[in-house]
Every structure is written in structure tokens, then in C-alpha cells.
Amino acid sequence: MHVRRRVQYDEVSVAARRPGGHPVGMSSRTDAVSGIDLSHLLDTAYRQARLGLDEGGIPIGAALFSAGGELLGEGRNRRVQHDDPSVHGETDAFRAAGRQRDYSSTIMVTTLAPCWYCSGLIRQFGIGAVVIGENRTFQGGEDWLAELGIPVTILDDQRCVTMMTEFIDAEPALWNEDIGVADEDGDEA
Numbered sequence: 773m774h775v776r777r778r779v780q781y782d783e784v785s786v787a788a789r790r791p792g793g794h795p796v797g798m799s800s801r802t803d804a805v806s807g808i809d810l811s812h813l814l815d816t817a818y819r820q821a822r823l824g825l826d827e828g829g830i831p832i833g834a835a836l837f838s839a840g841g842e843l844l845g846e847g848r849n850r851r852v853q854h855d856d857p858s859v860h861g862e863t864d865a866f867r868a869a870g871r872q873r874d875y876s877s878t879i880m881v882t883t884l885a886p887c888w889y890c891s892g893l894i895r896q897f898g899i900g901a902v903v904i905g906e907n908r909t910f911q912g913g914e915d916w917l918a919e920l921g922i923p924v925t926i927l928d929d930q931r932c933v934t935m936m937t938e939f940i941d942a943e944p945a946l947w948n949e950d951i952g953v954a955d956e957d958g959d960e961a
């Protein structure tokens with residue numbers, strides 16, 4: 773169940789996971805994932821997030837790629853658009869990808885650190901690696917995933933930080949609803 777293809781990331785990428793950590797050098801990232809430019813993968817997730825923002829939604833986008841960088845599915849948080857709190861960027865991308873025979877060779881790319889719900893999805897299906905745009909504005913299950921041995925790379929992408937910071941400033945109630953602090957019900961992020 774939890775056998776994973778070993779997408780080899782370098783030690784530096786793990787060390788740089790913390791908020792405020794120095795961004796990992798592009799060359800080491802690229803070398804670490806079979807020559808794939810992770811920032812390029814993030815572009816797809818970012819475009820989804822911007823699309824969600826234009827729709828009046830919460831700007832979190834994600835995309836599932838093969839280990840070779842082929843796009844399998846992309847999606848965005850559509851809590852507002854679909855009136856459905858279960859549609860997160862990662863789950864939307866996951867569903868768009870349809871049935872995959874082997875998740876251990878896939879890479880989940882998301883603009884923002886995955887919440888517990890999406891971290892659980894990553895673990896449940898044995899997704900092989902996680903690439904995160906930023907985890908300054910929100911911290912989720914990224915440390916837990918790394919502790920499980922899943923390679924986690926945080927790109928600390930300034931576009932993603934700016935997008936979320938501006939959104940949180942503009943729509944604090946909507947953001948608090950999404951992360952489950954709008955009330956005391958203990959709703960998940």
C-alpha cells in the first residue's frame with residue numbers, strides 16, 4: 773500500500789522546507805527529479821489558482837504529474853464555485869486525473885501546503901512526491917508527509933506567497949471558513 777517509487781530529491785530540499793528557509797537552488801531541484809523543472813510544474817498549479825481567484829473562489833491550485841512530468845490532471849479549490857468544501861485543489865486535480873494504476877510514480881504539485889485532508893489523500897493513494905509552492909501563509913501536513921518518507925519540496929514561490937497574502941487580506945472571512953477557524957466547529961481546512 774505504501775510502497776513508493778523513489779523520486780530522489782536532494783537533502784537540501786528537505787532542509788529548506790521550513791517557512792523562511794532559503795529557497796533551494798534550481799539546479800539541485802532540477803537534478804533531483806530526473807531533470808524536471810519543478811517551477812515549471814508549479815506554473816500549472818498557479819494558473820489554476822489564478823483561475824479560481826478570477827471565479828471569485830479561493831486561489832489554491834494543484835496538478836498531478838507523472839514522474840516524467842506529464843500532466844495527468846489539474847484542478848483548483850472550488851468551495852465557493854461549487855458550494856462544496858470537499859473540492860480542494862489537490863482533490864480536484866486528483867479526480868481530474870482519473871484512475872491511475874500506480875500513484876507511487878506521480879507527483880502532486882500544489883500552490884499551498886496541503887491541508888490534513890489532502891495530506892491524507894496523498895498518503896492514502898501513495899502519491900510518490902509532493903511539490904509545494906509555499907507554506908508561509910498556511911502550514912498543513914507537509915512535515916507529517918516528509919516524516920512518512922514522502923519527498924516534499926517547498927519552492928517558496930513568491931507568486932504564490934503574494935497571491936495568498938493578498939487574498940487573505942481581501943477575504944479574511946472566506947479564508948477563515950476554508951481553514952476552519954470561522955467558527956468553533958472544528959471544521960477541517
Ligand SMILES: [Zn+2]
Pocket residue numbers: 860861862886887888889890891961
Ligand atoms: Zn486540502
